[in-house]
Amino acid sequence: MQDKNRNTDFHHALAVDYDLCIGCTHCMTVCPTQAIRVRKGKAIIIANRCVDCGECYKSCPVSAITVEQDDLDIIFRYPVRVILIPSVLIGQFPRKIMTSSIYKALKVIGFTHVYEVENSVDMVVSAGRQHMQEKKERPMISSFCPAIVRLI
Ligand code: SF4
Ligand code: SF4
CATH class of the missing domain: 3.30.70.20 (Alpha-Beta Plaits)
Structure with a gap:
């Protein structure tokens, strides 16, 4: 099929x-x-x-x-290897495992920079609020969620 x-x-x-x-x-x-x-x-x-x-x-x-997933080794083609992780990934581990240890493990497997995606939420919300104050057109739809972008 x-x-x-x-x-x-x-x-x-x-x-x-x-x-x-x-x-x-x-x-x-x-x-x-x-x-x-x-x-x-x-x-x-x-x-x-x-x-x-x-x-x-x-x-x-x-x-x-x-x-579908790429082979992780592909990241070594690039000098800067950033991983964006959701904070729920951290939450999956037992409490005794420190967040710093998880970051360290991700760097051991090859990533040079580790960021939690939620760190950018404040920036997106702040920029969105500013835009809504300056521009009056509605509706305003945030592109933060990729599913919403696909839906549009
Ligand atoms: S949930 Fe899984 S098994 Fe059930 S119809 Fe969808 S793909 Fe098939
Ligand atoms: S839109 Fe439907 S088919 Fe596509 S990922 Fe979501 S549940 Fe699956």
């Missing part, structure tokens, strides 16, 4: 492994943009509806939705 997720100008990182999919429809139920159909017992992602929110990935009981 052809994966419609590959037939698009947008690159989507999510795809369905048809060997694993059991057609349970969980992903179809949670998809906020109705981008998934189940045909002949297999899920199909309709690329031009998908906003890459990841809800289907979380809902699949048999891990049939996969996330």
Whole structure:
């Protein structure tokens, strides 16, 4: 069965492994943009509806939705290797593991700079407020969420 997720100008990182999919429809139920159909017992992602929110990935009981990943060694092509991590990554570790140790481990595997993505939220909110005060056009939509950008 052809994966419609590959037939698009947008690159989507999510795809369905048809060997694993059991057609349970969980992903179809949670998809906020109705981008998934189940045909002949297999899920199909309709690329031009998908906003890459990841809800289907979380809902699949048999891990049939996969996330394309690059080989980590690719980072060594670049002198500056920045990793942006969500703070939930830190929260996954037991309390006895210090945040500084997690940062250190990320540097040991090859990253030169580690930043938590939430650090930029204050800047985005501040710039957004300033823009809204200066410009009166509405609505104003933040580009901070990539899923929203895809949706637009
Ligand atoms: S990533 Fe989100 S929008 Fe795309 S198919 Fe999955 S649930 Fe739907
Ligand atoms: S949730 Fe997983 S197994 Fe169920 S239909 Fe979707 S991809 Fe297939």
